[in-house]
Amino acid sequence: MKRFYLLLVAVAVIGGGALWYGSQRSPASPPPPLPPVPSTQPAVAAADAFHGYTLGSDSAPIEVTEYSDFECPFCASFATVQMPVIREQLIATGRLRWRFRDFPLPSHKYSRYAAMAAQCAGEQGKFWEMHDQLFNNHQWAQTGKNPRGLFRDFARAIGLDLDKYDACMDGQRYAARIEASVQEGEAVGVRGTPSFFVNGRPYTGRGTSDDFKALVDSLIKKHK
């Protein structure tokens, strides 16, 4: 019996030590993985020639550009409540093309990192899948925890090549592209997220699927 208690104490000490070591090794609030790029850094939008991922037909008569922040709760609400209807009724029917532009707000600690995750997924042809993961599982934005491991889980869930994803994230491959998107947004007057532009013009209406549907209907009538 004495041996048993010794074994018990040994397991408790080793396990407790491992937990203590783990808590010392990985601080709860590490610095943000991707600090904002200083605004003095030249954007590479022109060199990159990238103007956002799109959904929908190239021949759709109307294009909405959305400036969004993955950490923003309003953007998440829009993406999960309104966007599915817009996708089904307007985008899938060829009446509307949707363009996504990054506009990570400086007040959000991990939004640039999330934007990077989406861009790195986009590199493997799965931008929208990562977009959906980031918005559908938005609890990460409320915890304040470093989401590195979680985003990697998302990447795995959508079938990304993790070695390529890691290399992209570690190298911050699209930092300049994200910064270019921010600068572009600022240049056209974006102040908050989500912000919408319809065929290049600022949209000041409500961000609901019904309003977008009415707008698209009226614009298509005008075109005819």
Next chain:
Amino acid sequence: MIRRQAIVLLALVGLLVATYLWLYKMGVLGELQCGTGSCEAVQASRYAELLGIPVAFYGVAGYTALMALGLAGLQPTFAADRRVGALLATLATVGFAFSLYLTAIELLVLHEICRWCVASAVIMTAIWVLSIVDLRHPPATRP
């Protein structure tokens, strides 16, 4: 008696696993070591909390109770007391059912697997089997 020792030892390992997940949930640990699983996706899901309390905390409480009961059952005073065996089996059955529920959520709803959760489920299953056998064949009293 060996079965109760095994239950205590398994409960201790389960307690360590649950504590690890609980510390992560509380923000004490920055990142879970998960290997090929999707621990953080599971832990970040809404199913990682029940009634506003992290599921891992239920694990900490459950394993602590199982360990305490198992240790009590090792003492000569309670070794032959069937109530200890019955309590152990009852608690282990609740834990086993809860583990089944959580594993079903992982497999059928989240389609993600958290290795630490699987480890806990395996430990709880082993405890449940041992506690049922222990209930049917209680330790003999020494003359």
